[in-house]
Amino acid sequence: xxxxxxxxxxxxxxxxxxxxxxxxxxxxxxxxxxxxxxxxxxxxxxxxx
Numbered sequence: 001x002x003x004x005x006x007x008x009x010x011x012x013x014x015x016x017x018x019x020x021x022x023x024x025x026x027x028x029x030x031x032x033x034x035x036x037x038x039x040x041x042x043x044x045x046x047x048x049x
Contacts, residue, residue, distance in 0.1 A: 011019045026032070036043040 011021065013019045
């Protein structure tokens with residue numbers, strides 16, 4: 001994995017709206033696995049998310 005800047009990013013959006021994060025491209029093998037949580041519960045990916 002290459003070097004990247006560790007910068008916290010915070011977004012506030014209205015309920016039902018999309019939050020778009022500006023993240024730098026990171027090359028790695030294998031690809032990182034990302035898991036999202038809401039109120040402590042894992043969000044299961046779907047066509048909505």
